[in-house]
Amino acid sequence: MNILQINSSARSTGSESTRLADEIVARVAAGTAANVVRRDLAAEPHPVLDEAALQALFTPADQRTPAQAARVALDDALIAQVQAADVIVIGAPMYNFGITVQLKSWFDAIARAGVTFRYTASGPEGLLKGKKVYVAVTRGGLHKGGPTDVQLPHLRTFLSFVGLDDVQFVFSEGHGMGPDAVARARAEAQQQIAALV
Known part of the structure; x- marks a missing residue:
């Protein structure tokens, strides 16, 4: 089993979403010969999608400059990691x-047309199928199920768009509301993880 862990906090240390992602990975991998690949997007930030990147992506491969080829190769490496994964665990703070x-x-x-999704006569089709996804969602306040939770629809929509439909969310909220709220959030997250994994 190949497990890909994506840590997306701006902090490489002390991140609650990373701590939860670590716990999920440990549970998923327990008792197996799992190969775990961790990508810390704070320690190894991926370049943003800018004009130069778009030009590189829309230039035919055999016509790219060395700089364009190198830029596309960065995205190719991330796509290859996702394609190789059986399980994906994402730490996603709000x-x-x-x-x-x-x-x-x-x-x-x-998100690459023709690689991780494609357009069909009946609409877009995600191509990253058959993978299990866990998302550890952490927040400073309380947003789940309320009008301020615009993060969750974004996550669901994007993951489904590329074919990642088997998604479980673990929530840990209230981390900016004092020690008691943090302790409660951590205990509730533990219960969610135990129930899901």
């Missing part, structure tokens, strides 16, 4: 009601 710029850059890198 920043200002959305996903982090680190996670958005990863999403932009792995």
Whole structure:
């Protein structure tokens, strides 16, 4: 079994979403000969999708400059990791009601027409099928199920768009609301993980 862990916090240390992702990976891998690949998007930030990247992606492979080929190769490496994974675990903190710029850059890198999704007569079809996904969602406030939870629809929509439909979410909220709220959030997250994995 190949497990891909994506840590998308802006912090490489002390991140609650990474801590939860680590716990999920440990449970999934327990008792197996799992191969775990971890990508820390804070320690290894992926370049944002800018004009130069778009030009590289839309230039035929045999016509790319060395710089364009190198830029596309960065995205190719992330796509290959996802394609090779049986299980994907994503640490996804909420920043200002959305996903982090680190996670958005990863999403932009792995969304490739004809590779991870394709357009058909009946609409887009995701091509990253048959994978299990766990998303550890952490927030400073309480947003789940409320009007301020615009992060969850984004996550669901993007993952489904590329074919990742078997997704389980683990929530840990209230981390900006004092020690008691943090302890409660961690205990509830533990119960969710135990029930899902």
